[in-house]
Amino acid sequence: GTRRAAALYADDAAADRPLPLTSGSAVAVAYLEFLVANGEAFELLHDELAYLLLDGLLKARDHDEAASKGKAAGSSSAGRAGPKGQQPVTADDDNPLSEVHHHRTPAAATRAEGEKTTSSARDTRKKRRHDEELLYAGRLRRFLRVSTRYRADQVLSWLPLDLARERALVLARLGRHDEVLRVYAEDLDDDDLAEAYCARTWKRADALIADRDRRELVDGKDPNEIVEDEWTEADLRDAAGIDVYETLARLYIRRDDALFDGDAEDLVDDEDEYEEDDDLYDWTDEPEEPLTEAEKLEREYKYQTGERPGLAKALHVLRRNLGRFDHAALVTRILPQEVSFSVVFDFCRALHRYSLHASRFVEIQHQLLKVDYVNQKYELTQLQIKLQSKIAAVPELARLGRVKRSLPPVDLTTEDSYKVNATAHVFDAHVTLQFHVTNNAPGHKLHNVRVKVESLGDADLYALDAEIPLRVLPYRSTGSCYVVFKTFPTVGNVTTSFASELRFTVSVREGDDDADGEDGGTSSGDANDEAPPPAGSYLEEIPLQNLEISTADMYSA
Numbered sequence: 001g002t003r004r005a006a007a008l009y010a011d012d013a014a015a016d017r018p019l020p021l022t023s024g025s026a027v028a029v030a031y032l033e034f035l036v037a038n039g040e041a042f043e044l045l046h047d048e049l050a051y052l053l054l055d056g057l058l059k060a061r062d063h064d065e066a067a068s069k070g071k072a073a074g075s076s077s078a079g080r081a082g083p084k085g086q087q088p089v090t091a092d093d094d095n096p097l098s099e100v101h102h103h104r105t106p107a108a109a110t111r112a113e114g115e116k117t118t119s120s121a122r123d124t125r126k127k128r129r130h131d132e133e134l135l136y137a138g139r140l141r142r143f144l145r146v147s148t149r150y151r152a153d154q155v156l157s158w159l160p161l162d163l164a165r166e167r168a169l170v171l172a173r174l175g176r177h178d179e180v181l182r183v184y185a186e187d188l189d190d191d192d193l194a195e196a197y198c199a200r201t202w203k204r205a206d207a208l209i210a211d212r213d214r215r216e217l218v219d220g221k222d223p224n225e226i227v228e229d230e231w232t233e234a235d236l237r238d239a240a241g242i243d244v245y246e247t248l249a250r251l252y253i254r255r256d257d258a259l260f261d262g263d264a265e266d267l268v269d270d271e272d273e274y275e276e277d278d279d280l281y282d283w284t285d286e287p288e289e290p291l292t293e294a295e296k297l298e299r300e301y302k303y304q305t306g307e308r309p310g311l312a313k314a315l316h317v318l319r320r321n322l323g324r325f326d327h328a329a330l331v332t333r334i335l336p337q338e339v340s341f342s343v344v345f346d347f348c349r350a351l352h353r354y355s356l357h358a359s360r361f362v363e364i365q366h367q368l369l370k371v372d373y374v375n376q377k378y379e380l381t382q383l384q385i386k387l388q389s390k391i392a393a394v395p396e397l398a399r400l401g402r403v404k405r406s407l408p409p410v411d412l413t414t415e416d417s418y419k420v421n422a423t424a425h426v427f428d429a430h431v432t433l434q435f436h437v438t439n440n441a442p443g444h445k446l447h448n449v450r451v452k453v454e455s456l457g458d459a460d461l462y463a464l465d466a467e468i469p470l471r472v473l474p475y476r477s478t479g480s481c482y483v484v485f486k487t488f489p490t491v492g493n494v495t496t497s498f499a500s501e502l503r504f505t506v507s508v509r510e511g512d513d514d515a516d517g518e519d520g521g522t523s524s525g526d527a528n529d530e531a532p533p534p535a536g537s538y539l540e541e542i543p544l545q546n547l548e549i550s551t552a553d554m555y556s557a
Helices: 002-016 024-037 043-076 106-146 152-158 164-173 177-187 191-219 223-230 233-261 293-305 309-319 329-334 345-388 395-400 551-555
Strands: 418-426 430-439 444-455 462-468 470-473 477-487 495-508 538-543 547-550
Touching (some): 043 106, 043 152, 106 164, 164 191, 177 191, 309 329, 345 477, 418 495, 430 444, 430 495, 444 462
Antiparallel strands (some): 418 430
């Protein structure tokens, strides 16, 4: 994995060396590289830098080729022809029996020394040109890989066909992943480069699609709307790389077709000639003459006996990346139709194990998410209960104004399952009864909790104004519901008794926790709205002790 990833960037190492500023083009390259490194976004400047780097590479390469040809021509005439039927006679300083060595004149010696000096200078220039070629090639490849501002179609038209790696980088920018893989796997015959490109391309595509699915789930957006409104053309090209491993597997299998047809050069390079309805692995030109019965039997025998290195290579790659291709495509788009099951048995067994592991992982993930969901809803419920227990935080009570006085709490229950304490809060023209209800019944969840209150005294003194129920109350929780009475002036001290009754809908669950995650809808954000009782619940009414309130306690200093 690391070795394959490093293969993609190995040629960039030459770009780290400084560029000799020996020409105007080299100075222009250095200046444009400075602008690009500092965020220059003008496309024409990026195109110009690509052109200058390519021009420098081609000039350095042409000089190398010319020098090699000149040296080869000089060496072919270096020997002196001997008599007819004999080999050419050459000077050999190390051979003491050489005639040339013992009869060489001072002028010949001077000429030989000059030839050595010329050869050394030629080798130095050749090495310098070769280093310059590597330097420009590394800079060009790094620029083509990093920059996103050059016009890829234009740059591709400049690149010669023999600059395969450079063309692959530009094709990758265009999202033509099948052509990139064909360059790596067929033209360069470098499977490590092809597989490293697949890994990088698939990860980028998977991240885009995962982000789209997340926004679909969280924001409720339609996937098509996300693609149309938020994805750029580059995103669309990157997302198309999700099938890149299928493409690579098909390229590997094509090698078997070439071997069995006996001519690897008959492979079709133009995918436009490939028909969707044809066999996906018959990528060769139609033979001029139909195969004989013997040839058909020989080819079928090879397929049945597993003599397919390309298929083995494809299965090896897919087996190391079982989660990175569509498993249904294995039969419909990847494997040859005539392949025997015994050939792919080990791969299918590994695929089956991976599918089982993936399904278990999804189930565990689902359960963990469910637990997290339940915990978050429980915390939200507790927060809402806590807020409703603060009288100043209840929106329905804001109209009453400021609390002038609060009376001590009074316990209204004697049993342990449900505890109710009442506190009276006095306002200018109202009195509010706050009932603190505690649920101690294991497995019981209370919904629409309220206290029904009736005045047993003078009806002209207290008039029912509002009831504010508690929407939900889980086990081991304490919350508050309210009853508001409007008060009228009176003379003297008057003590009034109030009959009260606790009413709620209870749902019973196995265990003490809220295992199913339902909270009666408290996640809606308003804990006071009545919610329909859940299925299987029942209504319960529990009489409470009477509550007494005197006007002297309400209005005393």
